[in-house]
Amino acid sequence: MAESALELKNVSAGYGDTVVLENLxxxxxxxxxxxxxGRNGVGKTTLLAxxxxxxxxxxxxxxxxxxxxSRDATYRRVHAGLGYVPQEREIFPSLSLxxxxxxxxxxxxxxIAEVFKxxxxxxxxxDNRGNQLSGGEQQMLAIARAxxxxxxxxxxxxxxxxxxxxxxxxxxxxMKQLTQAEGLALVLVEQNTRLALDIxxxxxxxxxxxxxxxxxxxxxxxDSAKLEALIGVAKK
Amino acid sequence: MAASDANAVPAVTxxxxxxxxxxxxxxxxVWEALPWILIAAAYFVFxxxxxxxxxxxxxxxxxxxxxxxxxYAGIVTLGHAAFFGVGAYTVALLTARLNWxxxxxxxxxxxxxxxxxxxxxxxxxxxxxxxxxLMLTLATAILLQEAGNYRSDITGGYDxxxxxxxxxxxxxxxxxxxxxxxxxxxxxxLFLVFLVVRRIVYSPxxxxxxxxxxxxxxxxxxxxxxxxRLVAAYTIAAGIAGMAGALFAQSTAYTTLGVFDFESSAKxxxxxxxxxxxxxxxxxxxxxxxxxxxxxxxxxxxxxxQFGIGLLLxxxxxxxxxxxxxxxxxxxxxFKTGGKS
Numbered sequence: 001m002a003e004s005a006l007e008l009k010n011v012s013a014g015y016g017d018t019v020v021l022e023n024l025x026x027x028x029x030x031x032x033x034x035x036x037x038g039r040n041g042v043g044k045t046t047l048l049a050x051x052x053x054x055x056x057x058x059x060x061x062x063x064x065x066x067x068x069x070s071r072d073a074t075y076r077r078v079h080a081g082l083g084y085v086p087q088e089r090e091i092f093p094s095l096s097l098x099x100x101x102x103x104x105x106x107x108x109x110x111x112i113a114e115v116f117k118x119x120x121x122x123x124x125x126x127d128n129r130g131n132q133l134s135g136g137e138q139q140m141l142a143i144a145r146a147x148x149x150x151x152x153x154x155x156x157x158x159x160x161x162x163x164x165x166x167x168x169x170x171x172x173x174x175m176k177q178l179t180q181a182e183g184l185a186l187v188l189v190e191q192n193t194r195l196a197l198d199i200x201x202x203x204x205x206x207x208x209x210x211x212x213x214x215x216x217x218x219x220x221x222x223d224s225a226k227l228e229a230l231i232g233v234a235k236k
Numbered sequence: 237m238a239a240s241d242a243n244a245v246p247a248v249t250x251x252x253x254x255x256x257x258x259x260x261x262x263x264x265x266v267w268e269a270l271p272w273i274l275i276a277a278a279y280f281v282f283x284x285x286x287x288x289x290x291x292x293x294x295x296x297x298x299x300x301x302x303x304x305x306x307x308y309a310g311i312v313t314l315g316h317a318a319f320f321g322v323g324a325y326t327v328a329l330l331t332a333r334l335n336w337x338x339x340x341x342x343x344x345x346x347x348x349x350x351x352x353x354x355x356x357x358x359x360x361x362x363x364x365x366x367x368x369x370l371m372l373t374l375a376t377a378i379l380l381q382e383a384g385n386y387r388s389d390i391t392g393g394y395d396x397x398x399x400x401x402x403x404x405x406x407x408x409x410x411x412x413x414x415x416x417x418x419x420x421x422x423x424x425x426l427f428l429v430f431l432v433v434r435r436i437v438y439s440p441x442x443x444x445x446x447x448x449x450x451x452x453x454x455x456x457x458x459x460x461x462x463x464x465r466l467v468a469a470y471t472i473a474a475g476i477a478g479m480a481g482a483l484f485a486q487s488t489a490y491t492t493l494g495v496f497d498f499e500s501s502a503k504x505x506x507x508x509x510x511x512x513x514x515x516x517x518x519x520x521x522x523x524x525x526x527x528x529x530x531x532x533x534x535x536x537x538x539x540x541x542q543f544g545i546g547l548l549l550x551x552x553x554x555x556x557x558x559x560x561x562x563x564x565x566x567x568x569x570x571f572k573t574g575g576k577s
Contacts, residue, residue: 054453054457074456075460078459090451092447092451092454095443095450099440099443099446102440103443103458149459
């Protein structure tokens with residue numbers, strides 16, 4: 001296997017003294033697209049938060065491109081190549097769309113012009129403040145904001161949540177493009193199981209802070225009984 | 237890079253649009269001339285009250301420095317008077333102890349020393365937020381005040397620095413009895429400081445400060461070195477506050493340890509809240525209203541004038557939470573939308 005872009009080695013992490021993830025091992029190769037699925041409260045968001053350094057690490061290490069980033073501050077992880085699209089989008093409401101991008105801009109191939117090509121709708125709304133954008137536009141902006149930081153690995157937390165199907169389709173197109181054409185590694189946490197399995201060739205199923213399945217998405221797509229057994233609900 | 241799209245705009249056009257947009261943000265609006273016209277008009281309309289006018293301009297500069305950190309970066313401080321005091325005392329000690337009363341060089345030195353004090357204290361204090369930061373900033377001002385009191389042989393303690401002699405401005409202009417020279421001098425400096433602050437708040441750095449105020453965790457997660465940016469803003473604000481303090485000492489040729497008082501820090505915060513935080517001109521409106529009220533109310537009731545200020549603050553907090561300028565903005569929107577908003 002090629003050297004991992006991002007790797008978690010025996011990671012136990014949580015909030016304060018509470019341990020959510022237990023002895024978790026996960027590796028994502030460069031340019032690989034990986035979806036993390038599972039029921040609510042099994043630790044999916046905590047997994048991404050741990051990669052970003054937002055949780056308390058109780059054990060194990062986090063590696064990015066062969067470098068141990070376990071003790072690095074969040075902003076240093078971003079400088080090292082991580083990009084994060086949070087569940088709540090967290091757009092800065094009083095900054096314009098363009099300013100929301102400017103504050104995250106770092107040198108690299110992803111410029112503001114490039115993200116406008118990926119999401120032309122953002123270009124049309126660039127003078128609008130963050131709080132004047134629709135949910136779909138905010139989500140596009142959240143992804144664009146992570147991209148202009150020029151990451152090599154991008155983490156997305158439930159990007160389709162609360163969005164209209166047509167917007168979800170546009171986001172799915174963009175996410176596929178990011179991994180297939182642009183060579184970014186993607187870790188996608190998604191409640192919409194069908195969407196997650198469609199976007200990523202590899203799927204990870206989590207339960208109670210541990211990985212209970214790590215394999216091809218195609219297997220889960222074909223075997224709905226297995227999927228149901230793993231996540232407790234029928235495929236959406 | 238991103239796959240071509242039929243609707244995509246060429247990158248060159250996109251860059252040109254971005255430049256145009258950034259240029260547009262920095263462009264002055266016609267109404268922005270108003271405070272400067274008023275400042276200029278005051279010189280001709282009230283030529284005998286320029287001593288008071290200089291104090292208003294100094295208060296505006298002090299409030300503007302606080303706006304940069306409170307209004308934009310969201311740093312809540314109760315010790316901003318510390319830097320005003322450092323600036324004032326630098327000028328005072330330069331002239332009283334080192335016999336250097338040249339106004340421009342001592343102003344520059346005072347600004348730099350205040351900025352250095354901001355950098356050093358900010359580097360440690362800005363790791364904290366909320367109530368802890370509030371108390372630490374307050375404690376810093378008290379510590380400086382007490383250090384000054386401890387070495388009253390140098391600072392003159394609460395009696396003030398004796399023997400301050402400020403030389404002629406540029407070796408030519410005397411600080412006249414009516415304060416006209418210093419009014420012009422300070423108005424020019426205020427304009428320059430304002431241009432710098434305006435440039436900062438409309439730059440990507442200023443946007444980052446707003447981002448920190450609105451969601452510090454998100455700023456970390458997009459790779460922004462939050463602490464460094466806060467320290468940078470704090471250092472600049474401390475320098476400006478120090479400049480205001482230095483101008484206060486130069487214009488009055490007098491300073492005491494009272495400049496470090498908690499009351500000074502609270503007063504400048506009240507000024508800013510009255511005018512409106514995070515909008516630059518809020519410092520102008522708030523400081524002017526506060527100083528005018530203080531002046532008039534003190535004449536009406538020398539003992540209880542602060543009652544009026546307190547009442548105004550209560551009204552502002554209840555009915556104009558975004559300050560006077562915010563209230564004007566809301567009224568404008570109300571009429572523009574025909575009362576629907």
